[in-house]
Amino acid sequence: MAENEKVNRRHWLLLAGGGWVGGCLPFSGGGVRSWDRGTLDEAEKILSATGCRGWGAWEEGTLKKAWRTHEQGPVMSITKTLAMLGGVKAAEQGWLSLDERVAETLTEWQGVEGKQEIRIQMLLQMTAGLDEGVAALYRAHPQDKGSVAMALPLREAPGEGFRYGPACWELLGEVLKRKCAARGTTVERFLQSAVMRPIGLTGGDWKKDGSGQIYLSTGAELTVTGLGRLGRTLVELLNGRDAAGLSASHFRAWTRPSSANSMFGGGLWRNRGSREIEVEDQLDQPQSAAFWNGACLSRHQPGSLVALIGSSGQRVWIWPEEGRVLARLGYSPQWKDRPLLAVV
Numbered sequence: 001m002a003e004n005e006k007v008n009r010r011h012w013l014l015l016a017g018g019g020w021v022g023g024c025l026p027f028s029g030g031g032v033r034s035w036d037r038g039t040l041d042e043a044e045k046i047l048s049a050t051g052c053r054g055w056g057a058w059e060e061g062t063l064k065k066a067w068r069t070h071e072q073g074p075v076m077s078i079t080k081t082l083a084m085l086g087g088v089k090a091a092e093q094g095w096l097s098l099d100e101r102v103a104e105t106l107t108e109w110q111g112v113e114g115k116q117e118i119r120i121q122m123l124l125q126m127t128a129g130l131d132e133g134v135a136a137l138y139r140a141h142p143q144d145k146g147s148v149a150m151a152l153p154l155r156e157a158p159g160e161g162f163r164y165g166p167a168c169w170e171l172l173g174e175v176l177k178r179k180c181a182a183r184g185t186t187v188e189r190f191l192q193s194a195v196m197r198p199i200g201l202t203g204g205d206w207k208k209d210g211s212g213q214i215y216l217s218t219g220a221e222l223t224v225t226g227l228g229r230l231g232r233t234l235v236e237l238l239n240g241r242d243a244a245g246l247s248a249s250h251f252r253a254w255t256r257p258s259s260a261n262s263m264f265g266g267g268l269w270r271n272r273g274s275r276e277i278e279v280e281d282q283l284d285q286p287q288s289a290a291f292w293n294g295a296c297l298s299r300h301q302p303g304s305l306v307a308l309i310g311s312s313g314q315r316v317w318i319w320p321e322e323g324r325v326l327a328r329l330g331y332s333p334q335w336k337d338r339p340l341l342a343v344v
Helices: 003-016 037-047 076-093 120-125 134-139 145-151 167-182 187-199 224-238 248-254 289-293
Strands: 052-059 062-067 072-074 221-223 268-270 306-310 314-319 324-330
Touching: 037 052, 037 062, 052 224, 072 324, 076 120, 076 167, 076 187, 076 224, 076 248, 076 306, 076 314, 120 167, 134 145, 145 167, 167 187, 187 224, 221 224, 224 248, 224 306, 224 314, 224 324
Parallel strands: none
Antiparallel strands: 052 062, 052 324, 072 221, 268 306, 306 314, 314 324
């Protein structure tokens, strides 16, 4: 990625989002005790310290403590999770497979060395090897983001490395666009019927390109309540139970991490290695497989912890075994996860 893209990734994500400026070892016991009043009072101090618009904590489906859950705003890269769930439904319906080559749908890639080898699974794992596409897909405000994503150059062989950026998700969007058109619908209508309505999500503006196609890498808007509903749906799926009309077995396949990054798959970040990192601080340039595979979200939390991470502090943390969800909406460029995860 070019140096100016590295410096400005969060800035362009904010523009794209609507203008808002096993387990981690050792586990020291957080995340399994009950969320009592004192614990959530401590969490509230951290959650609301800077730029918070609203937050909520749910346990076994019950709202335990919250502030301004009606607030709505861009959820940035949490949008990726909605796109993944759309893929889960398409796989259930039999018209999209993780193993299929992207070039089967994007026929312009047939015969193109390297690109013709990219599979849908690589898009979900962000291991397609393409340029991340931050400047081309965000800063340039393209008329047709799908065509721009298809034209991005390969930076390494498909499947070899993890590169964080919009490229893979907008390619998935182009695949879905063409497949939905063949079925007489659009990506937006499909996601509304297959994902949003079954979960109970209502959104505001959704970032679109010049032709009216919604972005899948960023750009959805949800309320804090909506983030909680999304998190509680994922609790069920992570526990192997179908939820909101979505298959748990397909979900497991669509969120499988890669050998290039055992923390990430399908928009979900997992608590895997033993070295704590702040994920947002590590995304502006490619890191090695050794880096990602040794990293974790928090040494204070169990390996089952999952996080949805949106730029500048948009978050959903999920403890599937305990049935807990903690969601935050706001704008905090200096947000850090580790202080909060040491408390809850």
